[in-house]
Amino acid sequence: MNPIYCVLISICTLSMLTMVLMAKANTTLSPKAKFWFIITFLGIALGMCAELTREFLEFYPISNTLYKIITLLEFIITPMLPIPLSLACGIKKTVIPVSILMGFHGLLEIILLNTGLIFSVSGNSVYHRGDFYIIYIISYIISLIYLIIVYFFISKRFKNRNSFVLIASLIVIFTGIIPSLLDRNVKTAYLGMSFMAVILYGYYNELTQQDLSDEIAFQHEKIKTMQSKTIMGIANLIESRDSNTGTHVKNTSSYVSTLAKAAKSAGIYPEIITEEFVNLVENAAPLHDIGKIAIPDCILCKPDKLTTEEFEQIKIHSTEGGKMILKILEDTTDEKYIKIAYEVATYHHEKWDGTGYPEGLVGEEIPVSARIMAIADVYDALTMERVYKKPFSTKKALEIISNDAGKHFDPILAPLFVEVMHSIWL
Numbered sequence: 001m002n003p004i005y006c007v008l009i010s011i012c013t014l015s016m017l018t019m020v021l022m023a024k025a026n027t028t029l030s031p032k033a034k035f036w037f038i039i040t041f042l043g044i045a046l047g048m049c050a051e052l053t054r055e056f057l058e059f060y061p062i063s064n065t066l067y068k069i070i071t072l073l074e075f076i077i078t079p080m081l082p083i084p085l086s087l088a089c090g091i092k093k094t095v096i097p098v099s100i101l102m103g104f105h106g107l108l109e110i111i112l113l114n115t116g117l118i119f120s121v122s123g124n125s126v127y128h129r130g131d132f133y134i135i136y137i138i139s140y141i142i143s144l145i146y147l148i149i150v151y152f153f154i155s156k157r158f159k160n161r162n163s164f165v166l167i168a169s170l171i172v173i174f175t176g177i178i179p180s181l182l183d184r185n186v187k188t189a190y191l192g193m194s195f196m197a198v199i200l201y202g203y204y205n206e207l208t209q210q211d212l213s214d215e216i217a218f219q220h221e222k223i224k225t226m227q228s229k230t231i232m233g234i235a236n237l238i239e240s241r242d243s244n245t246g247t248h249v250k251n252t253s254s255y256v257s258t259l260a261k262a263a264k265s266a267g268i269y270p271e272i273i274t275e276e277f278v279n280l281v282e283n284a285a286p287l288h289d290i291g292k293i294a295i296p297d298c299i300l301c302k303p304d305k306l307t308t309e310e311f312e313q314i315k316i317h318s319t320e321g322g323k324m325i326l327k328i329l330e331d332t333t334d335e336k337y338i339k340i341a342y343e344v345a346t347y348h349h350e351k352w353d354g355t356g357y358p359e360g361l362v363g364e365e366i367p368v369s370a371r372i373m374a375i376a377d378v379y380d381a382l383t384m385e386r387v388y389k390k391p392f393s394t395k396k397a398l399e400i401i402s403n404d405a406g407k408h409f410d411p412i413l414a415p416l417f418v419e420v421m422h423s424i425w426l
Contacts, residue, residue, distance in 0.1 A: 009052045012194040016045035019198060028209050036088035037201055043081050044193050050074040054127075061125035068121050072113055075136055076106040079143040081193060086150045089204050098146050105139040147196070154204060235286035248380055249286045255376035256285040259413065262420045263372070268412055272368045276336070281369045284341035288348050288373050291321025315349070319358045322346030343367040348374050351408045371410040375401060375417050378408070398422065 023029070023037040050070045057067045080102045086095050112118050117132040235249045260278040263269065292300060295317055299310045306314065322345050329338045347361065347370035354362035366374075382397035392400070398418045405414035 006052060006055055008191060009048050009055075012191060013045050013048045013052070015198070016041045016048070016194060019201065020045075023201065026205065028205060028212060033088050033090065033204070033208075036084045039084040040081060040088060040197055043077055043084065044197055047074055047077045047081070048194070050077070057125045058127070064121045064123070064125055067125045067127070068113060071119060071121070071127070072109055075109050075118075078193075079105060079136075079139045081197075082143050082147040082150060085147065085197065085200060089150060089154050089200070091150055091153045094146070094149065098142075101142065102139065105135070108135065151200070154200075154207065231283075231286050235290065248289075248384065251380040251384070252288065252373070252376045253282060253285040255379060255417075256372055257282040258420060258424075259372050259375060259417045262416055263413060266416060268416065269368055277340070277369075280337050280340045281344065281372060284337065284344045284369065285373060285376070287321070287325060287341050288344045288377060289317065289321065290324050290345055291317035291319070293324070294320040315357045318346050318349050340367075340369045343369045344373045346370070348377055350374070352410060353407050356408075366410075368410075371413055375409050375414055379417070379421075394421070 019041040020038050023034050023041065026034055029037070050073050053070050054067065054074070057063075057070070061067075080099075083095055083099055083102065086092075086098075109118060112132065115130075116128075117130045118135055119130050119133060120128045122128060257278070260273060260281050264273045264275070264278055295314060299306065299313055302310070322342050325338065325341045325345050329341065346358065347366055350356035350359065350361045350366045350370060351374075352363055352366070352371075354360050356366075379397055379401055382392045382400060383394060385391045398421055401409065401414055402418045405411045
């Protein structure tokens with residue numbers, strides 16, 4: 001009995017039992033995959049226990065019959081191990097013919113057990129390979145070929161493949177298992193099988209996790225797209241009440257995006273205006289006038305100058321907009337988006353000199369998102385035709401924005417917007 005080999009087999013057996021516990025606790029794999037991986041690990045552990053018992057019986061011969069039964073058990077189990085591995089990985093179509101073939105091999109082993117044609121055990125538990133031992137080798141080789149097919153099926157099935165893992169696994173299979181088939185003194189079959197099962201489990205689990213992550217990311221992006229379209233639809237519906245037919249929503253979103261990107265490139269307010277901020281403020285811009293839904297048509301669409309009372313009623317759209325956003329998006333997990341959408345809706349009518357509404361914030365008290373929105377909103381209002389005014393030219397609108405820098409608008413962002421728009425339009 002080789003003590004080193006016995007220790008290795010014992011360690012591998014314990015490793016397989018540990019893998020059973022790991023598979024059982026796995027939350028990524030499906031119940032079926034977990035079940036078949038557990039069956040695989042238990043099968044390998046059982047085969048290694050049989051191998052360890054054979055080693056013991058060779059050194060301490062107790063019963064030739066017991067030796068034969070244990071050897072038979074090992075010979076039947078070993079070629080069947082790729083079958084539960086295949087089922088664990090969700091590959092079912094090719095399992096039936098292989099299972100039939102391996103079942104026939106097992107039946108043949110049982111029938112020929114006492115003939116000595118495949119193997120025999122002489123006195124003192126001395127094992128000998130028979131003339132038909134090739135039957136076991138052929139069955140095992142078919143099993144290994146099928147295992148290779150399983151690996152390639154897995155790589156074909158998943159998007160996130162790792163060729164290195166695939167090649168490493170195949171090397172383990174060939175270098176660990178095949179030499180032991182050719183020479184009984186080379187006892188590496190179960191070491192190779194245990195490594196192979198662990199690698200395949202890890203490989204399949206990793207691919208499953210990656211594909212699951214990709215699917216979650218895809219669904220998240222899909223939800224964000226649907227949310228964006230819904231928000232745009234609501235914003236367009238609100239804007240259409242005063243005959244803008246959504247043009248203001250599209251325009252202001254474009255201007256907000258242009259200014260935010262320019263500010264980021266210029267390094268303005270770098271601790272605030274990041275890539276994430278640019279995306280969030282662009283997506284939040286369509287909601288800036290959502291509070292107008294609370295304003296009566298007779299005031300919102302009035303072609304004449306508003307009275308003081310009517311203007312005071314118009315002003316509530318900013319606070320109402322903020323409340324609506326908090327209410328509509330309260331179950332949304334993206335807290336940063338909610339915050340910026342709230343700021344844009346509530347404070348886009350605040351002015352740098354403190355004369356704006358609803359809270360009369362001054363200077364940097366006004367959130368950067370609202371400062372950007374204010375410039376985009378006023379510029380579009382100036383250049384659009386409304387029921388109560390004719391449109392200003394681009395040049396005139398930019399002149400007004402420039403003159404109001406430091407009064408109505410942020411003294412840094414306003415000149416930047418004028419500069420960028422000059423480069424685009426003038």
